[in-house]
Amino acid sequence: MEERNLDKAIDILTRLLDGEEVGRNSGANVSLYEAYSTNAQVYDLVNRMLNRMNIKLYEYNYCLYITAGDNNQAFGFSNGDLRKELGLKVNRELYLCYFIIYQIITCFYTDSSGYNFNEYVKIEDIMETVDYSLKHIIDNLEILTNKETEENSFKTLAMMWSDLPAATEESIRAVKNSKAGYIKLVLNFLISQKLMAQSEERYYLKDRARALIENYFEESKGRLYEIIQGKEQEDAAY
Amino acid sequence: MTEEYIMMQDIIQEHKERIENIKKYYPFFKLADNSLLQWKEGKYSCLDMGYITMAVLRFFIDENNLKDKDVAYQEYESFLHTILVRDFQLKVAEEEEKELCAYLFDKLLNEGKPFSFDYFDPKDHQKKTIRMKLIESRIIDSNLFYRITSEAIEFYLDTKEIKEESSISVEQLLLSKLIDTQNFKGGIEVVKRINREVNKLKLRRNEVLAILSADVFEGKKVYEAYINDITKWFDEEQRLFKKNSELIEKALEKAELDKKGKENARFFAMMDEIYTLELEIKKAMYKHSELLSLCTDLQLQADEIVKKSKLSTLRNSFDFNHAMNQMMEKDNVEAMEALILPLLQLNVKKQFSFVLTENLLSMKAENQEETETVTEGEEAAYVYEDELEEERISGNFHKIVRILFEKLQREQAFTLHQFNEELIQRLGERVLKNADYYTFLVHMCQKNTYSVREIRQKPDTFFEEIVHEILERKSDYDELCFRLIPKGEETVKITEMLEISDIQFEKVDESWKKEI
Numbered sequence: 001m002e003e004r005n006l007d008k009a010i011d012i013l014t015r016l017l018d019g020e021e022v023g024r025n026s027g028a029n030v031s032l033y034e035a036y037s038t039n040a041q042v043y044d045l046v047n048r049m050l051n052r053m054n055i056k057l058y059e060y061n062y063c064l065y066i067t068a069g070d071n072n073q074a075f076g077f078s079n080g081d082l083r084k085e086l087g088l089k090v091n092r093e094l095y096l097c098y099f100i101i102y103q104i105i106t107c108f109y110t111d112s113s114g115y116n117f118n119e120y121v122k123i124e125d126i127m128e129t130v131d132y133s134l135k136h137i138i139d140n141l142e143i144l145t146n147k148e149t150e151e152n153s154f155k156t157l158a159m160m161w162s163d164l165p166a167a168t169e170e171s172i173r174a175v176k177n178s179k180a181g182y183i184k185l186v187l188n189f190l191i192s193q194k195l196m197a198q199s200e201e202r203y204y205l206k207d208r209a210r211a212l213i214e215n216y217f218e219e220s221k222g223r224l225y226e227i228i229q230g231k232e233q234e235d236a237a238y
Numbered sequence: 239m240t241e242e243y244i245m246m247q248d249i250i251q252e253h254k255e256r257i258e259n260i261k262k263y264y265p266f267f268k269l270a271d272n273s274l275l276q277w278k279e280g281k282y283s284c285l286d287m288g289y290i291t292m293a294v295l296r297f298f299i300d301e302n303n304l305k306d307k308d309v310a311y312q313e314y315e316s317f318l319h320t321i322l323v324r325d326f327q328l329k330v331a332e333e334e335e336k337e338l339c340a341y342l343f344d345k346l347l348n349e350g351k352p353f354s355f356d357y358f359d360p361k362d363h364q365k366k367t368i369r370m371k372l373i374e375s376r377i378i379d380s381n382l383f384y385r386i387t388s389e390a391i392e393f394y395l396d397t398k399e400i401k402e403e404s405s406i407s408v409e410q411l412l413l414s415k416l417i418d419t420q421n422f423k424g425g426i427e428v429v430k431r432i433n434r435e436v437n438k439l440k441l442r443r444n445e446v447l448a449i450l451s452a453d454v455f456e457g458k459k460v461y462e463a464y465i466n467d468i469t470k471w472f473d474e475e476q477r478l479f480k481k482n483s484e485l486i487e488k489a490l491e492k493a494e495l496d497k498k499g500k501e502n503a504r505f506f507a508m509m510d511e512i513y514t515l516e517l518e519i520k521k522a523m524y525k526h527s528e529l530l531s532l533c534t535d536l537q538l539q540a541d542e543i544v545k546k547s548k549l550s551t552l553r554n555s556f557d558f559n560h561a562m563n564q565m566m567e568k569d570n571v572e573a574m575e576a577l578i579l580p581l582l583q584l585n586v587k588k589q590f591s592f593v594l595t596e597n598l599l600s601m602k603a604e605n606q607e608e609t610e611t612v613t614e615g616e617e618a619a620y621v622y623e624d625e626l627e628e629e630r631i632s633g634n635f636h637k638i639v640r641i642l643f644e645k646l647q648r649e650q651a652f653t654l655h656q657f658n659e660e661l662i663q664r665l666g667e668r669v670l671k672n673a674d675y676y677t678f679l680v681h682m683c684q685k686n687t688y689s690v691r692e693i694r695q696k697p698d699t700f701f702e703e704i705v706h707e708i709l710e711r712k713s714d715y716d717e718l719c720f721r722l723i724p725k726g727e728e729t730v731k732i733t734e735m736l737e738i739s740d741i742q743f744e745k746v747d748e749s750w751k752k753e754i
Contacts, residue, residue, distance in 0.1 A: 019583060055584070067580050075584040079575070098574040101581075105558060110451065112556040118451070133562065152571045193583050212581045217556035220580075224556065227576045228564045 008035045009045035016057075016066045019194075023063025036064065060211030067212055070223075086189055093176065096157050100186045103129045104196075105213060108205050112217035120202040123172060126183050134158040250360045257357050261368045262393035265353040266291055269345060282338060285326055287345070291372075293321050294346060295394050298373065298386035308376070308383030315339045347373055413482055422489070422511035429518035436525045439468070443532050450540055454547040461540050468533050479523050486516050634674040635704045637665065643715050646745050654679075654741040655730045670732050679738070683722060687746070690718040720745050 012032045015022050022029040022036070035042045050057050054069035068076035077085075079094055088094050107121045107129055137158035167180040174185040187203055190196040195209040217224065270288035274280070297317050301309045318339050322328040330338070352369035359366045372390040375382055413428040446464050450457030490512055493505070565573050638661070645652060645660055661669045669675060681701040688702070690709065694716070697706040709715065723742040731737040 017584065017586065019586075056580070066584065067582065068584055070576075070580070075586065077579055077582055077585045081585055095571050095574060098578045101578050102558070102562065102574060106562070109558055111558060137566070153569050154566050154571060155569075157571065193581075195581060209581065216580050217558075217577075221556040224561070224573075224576060225564075228561055228568065228570060228573045230568055230570050230573070 002041065005035075005039060005041040006045060008032065008039070008042045009049065012036055012042070012046050012064075013049055016064060021063055023061075026063065033062070033064065037062075056216070058211045058215040060215070061207050063207060063211070065208050065211045067216070086185060088176070092152055092156050092160065095152055096160055096182065097186050097189075099133075099157055100126065100130060100183055101190065103133055104186070104190070104203075106133075109213055112214055112221070120199075120204045122201050122203070123180050123183050123187070126187075127166065127179050130161065130179070130183075134161055138162045254359050254361060254366075257355075257368060261355060261370055262389050262396065264355050264368075265348070265370055265372050265390075266393065268353060272345065277341060282328075285322075285328075287342075289325070290318070290321065290342060291346065292394070292397070294318065295372065295386060295390055298384070299391060299394060302385050308378065308385055310381070310383055311343070314343060314384065318342065347371075347375075422508065422515050425515045426511065426518055429515065429522050432522050433518070433525055436522065436529055439529055440532060443529075443536055447536060447539060450543050454544060458540075458544065461536070465533065465537065468529070472530060475526060479519065479526070482519055483516075486512060486519065631674055631677070632704065632707070634672065635678055636708055638675060638678050639705055639708055641665075642743070643718060646718060646720050646743065647715070649745075651742060651744040653725070653730075653743070654738070657743065658730060658732075676738070679741075683724075683741070686723075687721040688719065690715045718745070719747065 012022055012035070015029055015032065020026070020029060022033050024030065024033055026033065036046060037043070047057065050066065053075070054072045055066050055075060056069050058065050058067070068074075079091060082097075083089070083091070083094050086094065086097055088097070104121065104126055107125060108118050134154075134157065137154055138161070161179065164177070164179045164182065167178045172178075172180045172184050174188050175181045176185060187196060187198070190209075191198055195206055195212075197204045197206050266288065269291050270286075272287065274282040274285055274287065294314070294317070297314070298309060301307055301313065315336070319335065322335070322338070328335070348371070352371045354367050354369050356365055356367050358364070370389050371387050372393075373384050374387050375384050377383070413425050413432075442464065446457065446461050449460050490509075493508055493512065561577070565571070641661060641664055642657065645657065658670060661675075678701070681699065681704075684699050684701065688705075690705070693702045693705050694709055697703045721744050723744060725740040725742055728740040729737045730740050
């Protein structure tokens with residue numbers, strides 16, 4: 001192994017861990033991307049090191065993106081971390097945010113094989129999608145027992161959502177006192193995660209999001225379906 | 239009070255306007271209601287006057303406005319003939335059919351009189367009559383021709399029967415008519431309506447795209463119908479826009495010529511209307527070309543969607559809506575973690591939380607403690623591998639010891655070779671390949687003499703412990719006492735590869751042991 005290749009591989013790794021973009025159009029990191037895509041040894045080293053750290057690497061549109069692998073305690077977010085990040089107190093609020101993020105994905109993607117040509121979404125579009133998705137549960141909401149409201153269930157999410165006013169004031173602030181506020185809170189978080197970009201009232205999906213959505217869901221669909229079916233519940237929550 | 243005022247205002251002030259608006263429907267219902275039951279003793283009652291009215295109106299629109307020519311009676315007659323034969327399968331003599339056509343035409347023209355409808359105008363406190371014609375006649379070069387009236391076009395337009403094909407075209411035709419009659423104000427309204435239609439088509443384009451994205455098969459059908467309609471319109475539309483622009487130019491020239499002898503104020507008002515109309519038409523044309531470019535985009539996108547869909551049908555992909563439905567069905571909210579968390583960046587900001595510091599200082603309980611659910615279950619009985627081994631060894635030893643003791647009871651002395659034969663006889667040949675047997679011999683050879691009674695009192699070696707266990711269950715061998723005499727160089731051959739030293743087993747008295 002050449003010393004120079006090892007140095008390059010470590011450089012790529014540190015830039016990626018720092019949250020920098022390594023791609024064909026990434027300014028200072030172009031040469032690193034070139035090394036990754038043309039030098040088999042560098043490619044191999046980077047992938048091996050990331051594998052050992054349980055970090056997944058995806059290449060999309062000539063750019064590299066990384067994300068923490070399953071159950072990665074060192075680099076992944078826990079529910080507690082995310083609650084802190086989003087300023088939430090309890091898990092059910094966090095699950096509502098997860099639900100909103102998922103609905104934002106469905107605004108752009110129907111399945112992982114390709115996006116549906118929606119260029120951008122607005123807060124009202126997302127609100128409509130969430131309303132629509134929870135509608136059949138909201139319609140069937142009857143008197144819930146205390147136990148049910150405390151549990152993390154879709155009924156709880158639907159009830160929380162239906163209890164919120166659409167918006168409390170004209171300018172939408174990222175606070176959890178209205179539907180629009182919740183969505184804004186989530187959108188701000190997604191922007192901070194470099195998954196979305198904002199232009200006035202329009203929110204666009206960034207390449208990083210596309211890379212992860214198209215690759216992650218595609219390659220993990222079997223495992224994800226198992227989790228959805230409840231077979232891996234214990235492993236899934238870390 | 240205010241509400242009541244508004245209501246009364248609606249009822250009184252606007253009544254005339256409302257009646258004006260609905261008057262265009264009146265001739266149709268009057269014609270449709272006036273069945274053919276009375277004529278010729280109901281011979282033609284099978285004919286639907288409503289359908290015939292609509293068909294004839296469409297025919298007039300086509301001739302007058304699309305082909306820009308007046309209709310002669312013979313043309314109407316031949317058109318109606320096709321309708322009667324094709325749709326009502328009417329087979330009558332030529333003379334009789336001519337009579338029928340004339341009768342129907344008379345009805346459509348209301349015997350030359352306008353269709354009139356009386357109503358009360360609450361504003362003026364008097365009865366008024368509204369009049370309307372569907373078809374009007376004029377004489378050109380001593381020949382009688384017919385044209386459809388603008389009200390009749392408006393009526394046809396409102397029924398939206400030809401909307402899917404070209405409502406814009408009909409609006410344009412109406413516009414030509416209005417410019418012809420110098421009704422520029424009405425023309426502006428029509429162009430605005432055209433613009434609204436174009437906007438609707440633009441919105442429809444987005445709908446088509448949305449359907450395509452969601453369901454490619456359904457979307458493809460809608461897309462093809464939409465593109466088909468749109469492309470059909472474009473040629474016609476452009477021609478009509480051009481014609482209307484020319485008409486406006488002519489109207490402007492005419493207005494300039496007519497300037498003399500007219501009041502200034504009226505002239506300027508008219509010019510103003512013409513200019514506004516021209517502006518609106520230009521806007522409409524711009525919007526139209528915008529729609530055209532949007533359609534081109536749509537074609538490209540549709541092609542790409544269809545291509546992607548073809549590819550995706552070949553490989554199984556993760557369906558987001560299906561996944562969400564499954565989660566809801568199972569009520570598995572936690573599964574969302576596995577779907578969302580991997581999309582986030584690395585969590586590299588590891589900081590010691592200040593909240594935790596505070597908690598440490600004040601020893602506060604956490605805001606929400608997550609409870610652990612303890613499920614009750616039965617403790618499993620674990621058996622370790624060495625326990626299994628021990629059990630096996632002890633079982634084998636028991637069998638061998640029992641056979642040995644039995645043989646000792648029967649015989650005074652025997653060799654290992656003879657004992658082996660006994661073992662083979664009782665346990666099969668495989669016993670000599672069992673490692674436990676040789677372990678047993680090794681353990682047994684640790685001592686020369688064994689007295690069962692002594693073993694019972696105090697087991698000394700591992701072998702004696704095994705014997706002790708057997709004796710606990712069976713006490714027939716209490717008197718047994720035996721010794722082992724190694725036979726030096728004599729060996730017992732077990733297999734080709736294996737041989738062991740022979741041993742003599744000999745039963746002795748207890749006294750003999752004491753002597754030693």
